[in-house]
Amino acid sequence: MKSLLIKLTHGLSEQDTTEHELQLIGEWLSKNYLTYKDNVYKFHSKYRAGTLGLVQNNTAYLHVIGENVKDLYIDDIGVATEGDLIIAKRLLGKRGTPAATIAEIVGREQTYSIGYIIEKYGHRSFVDLKTEHPVGAELSEEELNSHNLGDLFKIDNFENTVVEFLGNLDDPLVDEKIVLAQFNKHDEFDEEVLKLAKSFPEVDASKYPKRKDLRSLPFSTIDPVTAKDFDDAICWDDANSVLYVAIADVSEYVKPFGPIDDEAIYRSFSIYLPHRSIPMLPRELSETLCSLQPHKDRLSYVFEMHLDRESLEVVHSEVYEAIIHSKRRFNYEEIDLFFEGKLKPKNSDEEEVLDAISKLKPITDALREKRLKIGFDFRSSEIEMQIDEQHNIVSTHEAEETPSHSLIEDCMLLANKEAASRYDRGIFRIHEPPSQAKLQVLYQELASIGIQIEIKDTVKETIEFIQEQARDLNLESEVDTLIIRAQMQARYAPLNYGHFGLGFDRYTHFTSPIRRYSDLIVHRLLKAINAGDTAEGSYVLRNIESLSMAISEKEREASTIEIEFMARKYARWANENIGKEFKAKITATDPELRGDLKDEIIGAKLQLTAHDNFVLFEDVIVRIDKVDIARARIFATIVRRVDV
Template sequence: MQTKDFLKQLCGGLREIPKKHHSLFYALQKLDAISKKGKIFILKEGYAIGELDVIRKDLIFLKSFCPTHQKDFKLMKAFKGIVSGDIVLVKIISKSTRVRLISILYCPLTYTLVYLEKIKGKICALELKSTQEKPLQIPLKARQKALNSLPPHTVMKVDVRNGEILEILGVLEDERIDEKIILCSYNFKEEFSSSSIALAQSFGEDVYTEFYPHRRDLTHLPFCTIDPSDAKDHDDAIYFNSKEKKLYVAIADVSEYVSKESSIDREARERGFSLYLPHKSIPMLPRELSENICSLKEGKIRLAFVWEITLTSEAKIKETSLFEAVILNHYNLSYEQVDAFIEENKTENIPQNIRESIKSFYPYAIKLFTERLKKGYTFFGDEIKLELDEYTSLKKVKVNLEKVSHHIVEEAMLLANIQSAKLMESLNIQGIFRIHEAMKEEKVFELLSSVQSLGFEGKNKDIHSLITSIQTWAKNKGIEKEVDKMIIKSQNQALYSSENRGHFGLGFESYTHFTSPIRRYSDLLLHRLLKDHLRGGKKLVYLSEGIESLCKNLNESEKKIARAEMEYKDRKFAHWAKVHLGESLKVSVIDTQFPILTQALEKINSARIVLRDKIMCEKFDIFDIIIEEVNLAHAKIYGRIND
């Protein structure tokens, strides 16, 4: 258990204190911050433990780990040398959101990124991640003469405690350092430890059926994968037997290779997810697993965890079964190949048995999709993909719309995820679920008010009828994509939870993630639990230990991954805009509050541009603007309306 995880669990209550954290626990006892309720050790009321967010020296917030603290606290007075990310103990000032710092408990961050800028004749180091108009200055352990010898806008990794320069990454104008900036800023590790690499390599590259007599041999069934054309980590494969109406959803059996608390498991748990950049991925698992023996590669025998789902003619679930198997992926298909086959009957050498499987399942996928929309929702789906050149400069932006191939894969995966959630619920232990709580009433009214200002005339019905009527109106008006984004923004965030609370967006009473264990730790954890259940359930208690804390960490990791992927795109857009200063661009307004925020509709689709004009406008108004300025440090683009 990591220090941060220990402190989070202590805020909720712990029965036993892990030996490695005894000294920290005793320190908290000496500060009189621990109470004991029965056999449970817990943080005393009136105290909080949490993570600091340093905006300025005089503006510091604390995000509490305590489950009962919903709002952030403001620090009254700071200790010298504290930085964002520090974990501290504070005393809550009675009946307020202000707190007094008692002790620094843990300092997970040892460095930050800065860039050099000349201010009033002096070379200063400005914090790269600062979002303030005046970025935070970091004192450097370096003379001005040495700093003057470096190019302008040099980006450096520095020790946050003493200002020592640890590494020079390059200059902001060089696009090749964008990747380094992202990895350093979000503390992502690309390389795995030598012990994890050695363990991954020990499994080899091939699977031999005779070594697994307890598994069902399905190598004769024509499974296929449907993935992006450049995919290397194939998590899932499907096969549909049209005569028996049986759908087989085969998922890479990562849990066979990654046992709890192995070196690979510890590193995968810390990463939580794979990070996908336009030109490469930073995998959750060593590539020896993620792109080799775990990946369901064409023509390779692989271990799989399989749901066998028998359907009725109306696509209702008749019977299900989960089991361990050995499969053979007979063909790797891209989404584009499946779309061309279904829509235009272009076979492109796709084997006959694969064609039959896909084509026969497609009508069932449509029925499943139609049925779930009676309680759930669907939103305008387009994927923005950046194509980079050899120097990682932006060549072009591709907008990929969801088509029939996505329906086929999605409905098959949803079936497997739902059945996994139902089985998880039956185990009577803390499990792992993907939850999405219903919209809050005030958010419904805000959404209704926003769309009414755009011309929607519907009344406040039940929530499902209201949202679907808003979507129908938006589609007829030609603003489906924009309004769908407003609806999504009004909803709660989907989260991982140890308790099932249903999934509002999908309309399911229970839901989880089962189908991507190569790139999501949640799925790997679920596989372990379900597999142990099938084997008698002797390790279920052990395997489910710490799930509540783990779910919170996964939620944080998921947000961090999303921010990192978005920032990388923003940096590529900013570099492109720097080259195209003075050029015109068509944009749509997405936020009318000054400064007005817009989104590019061409050339760099989805890039956000801040307008300098002080004008009255409405959401989704379209303007031709001139790219006026670019801030490469903060990846911001500024424009002015083209008169």
């Protein structure tokens, strides 16, 4: 529902509507919420759609979706509740705060939620997992008593119905079902989608005479050791200073309006949990035919970039459809060993590939050095978690950024920049500068730990001055985390606003179409531009505003799922360690005291209580007191400071 409201805010072409959407559109047209002109449906200027928030004393604010405008004040919400999706009528000509009245409640911002059975004061209730408020759907007295306490159910908030029994809260295996169900994510694909994905034959180069044949070039892939979907391959021609970045040509198989495309739009991103992935595309494509596997002919979309060795600028580039044949699949650890002189080639193919990689490394090192003169180098840590077959934590560790990661990163950044340079309207990856309000909060937090704030000519210079002091205090990662928190969230947009964090004037995502729908759209757009196909280009751009917003929202959903799953694992681990003491670091003092576990297990978020005053980033010993498994919250008390 929210996706449809966003589309109607920007204008939805009749030919792009589904049967269900047309039914709703017909109803709303009859109520004059919409206009219909040139085969496009759009909200009438008097109406706005949004989410109800900040409910208090029967008043609320409508957070308008689909456009960047001020919230609308509503002074009588009637039967509406916080989180409802609303079509509202603007009150025009009224002085003061922009206001509106509710025209219709059309759904809930969160289409699905999780309900579970609890017992309070000797009475069983069916409540929301996160709030413990009654859910819209109901279970009869008989149903409540026939199930166990802690039994979990997926709820359709629009229909107010129980959709699915998920399991019991006591079972660690149910955590995955919880985090996926709240956003209606699933691993399985419909039979129609799978049938089509399985129907594509293996690549026969003779069937693609118009593609550039690059099979003789020493391409290789470099990925995590656990990776199964290989989006990108690289090849460095040192003699001619040419970098080839070959990307899986997903658009050859996933056509607009087809069943695979419909499912890919719905998913928009692959989701990565510690033990497995939930792919955007069927595995028959993502892990086989599209994946740039070694020793197999594969269709790819290639950026050929000619570099000037002095300036490190791309002096000429082409993007075209090709066929490649990867000589070797490396993991990051292998390439790092090679850089350390601990891995030798085993055959002529490996010798050719590794020789090219050794000559590429000084180029990417120089590209990185140049990039960091205008962009930022943040050292916030990413936690990797291992779980056992019962989905309990085995171990955690900080992911390490190594030379092999940096080499691949700068190759991909170069290709992404080149892609963004080829159009003025499409999909851009934008990152706007932080607001002054957020910067002021950041400066206050840093001043509290003794970091001097000196406002320089630019935000970049100010932040780099802060980072220098953080290094002296051995708080690089912690301070960088605060700086990142103060920034705007990167998102997708149809027009270019630059990328503040990277320091790039133009940037997009081109290099991962197997796992990101944004990249697939960029491929389609570039192909249309190359072919001079204005009709195809117009199709790709037709609903680009609403598509950009929808993809950005799907990205946040995927991130929330990944973070929440780990939070639930941490909570179960903590529940087995109540009363025990561990090392932790203070990560927030206002509005409440919070910390991160820094012991045998790292990264768990703690809500802390203390009988003394503590400062930001202080190392402490905490005792785990209580765990709320349902909400994945860990409560601990600070026992003492860590002796330095």
